[in-house]
Amino acid sequence: MAAGQVGQAGFRDGRRDFDFLNGVWTVHHRRLRRRLAGDTDWETFEGTCAALPILGDVGNLDDNLLHLPDGSYRAITIRVFDPASQLWSIWWLDARRIAMDAPVHGRFDGGIGTFFGEDVLAGQPIRVRFTWSDITRQSARWAQAFSADGGASWETNWEMEFRRAR
Template identity: 55%
Template sequence: MMHDGRHDFAFQTGDWRVRHRKLSERLAGSDDWFEFDGTCRGWELIGGAGNVDDHWLDDPHGAYAAATVRRTDPATGLWSIWWLDSRFPGLAPPLQGGFEGGVGTFFGQDDHAGRPIDIRFIWSEITESGARWEQAFSADGGMTWEVNWIMAFTRA
């Protein structure tokens, strides 16, 4: 029987301290990173077939609120993920993917600095007390990836 994806994000339910590490310039060959703290509260929706997390990010370039909305398709077990950011109107284009072997991998497309890019999210190192999320961009159709943002979650 195929796994329908329900409760894949149940690990995120509750309150978290988040340590952010962001690349100063994306897709520019930079290796200059900056770090800051934040918080996150996550919860399931619609019987585990949906998930929301609400973030506060103390970014030194300007603190802001953001959220993620996720929904699984029980027919395929694949999740769609939308990022909402208080600095920008609307929703970012969704990423899609799922979990295998305790690691969640999700892909999508967007644009960066006026050019189309591929985006990858990876959820890993998931335990009762922590988790790791990373974002990477590719400007060459997914041949190479540049990790540009890492969140280290610690249970509050």
């Protein structure tokens, strides 16, 4: 069975789910200035993303340059697929504080990737959700949401629109 195909028992190997991201992208960012604070003030900025496969195609890595209004910085995303659990694990490493965020875990279903994790914001535990959607060869959409109530309600606080540069 080829990767990404559905087998006789409904088994779907998702190790190629992030192949769409390989390459170079321009990225339009939109994020809330303050998270889980009732804020409705969004800031927008531009960036780039260059992604490549790693670990024999069971992972990928992307290098990001983000041009925030108060200065630019770099970050990387590391994604690794576990064939046994059929789950992706995703980590974000931000050069401004040289720390790896807690991972999110999930998979793609029906063309939408949904990933959940646990983290801390301002000393309080939160749930984190990443979603990948609207994926084509030339574009994709990513969104991040936080929940302070165990996932009963969500606040989307960061959105990225990807456009393929090459």
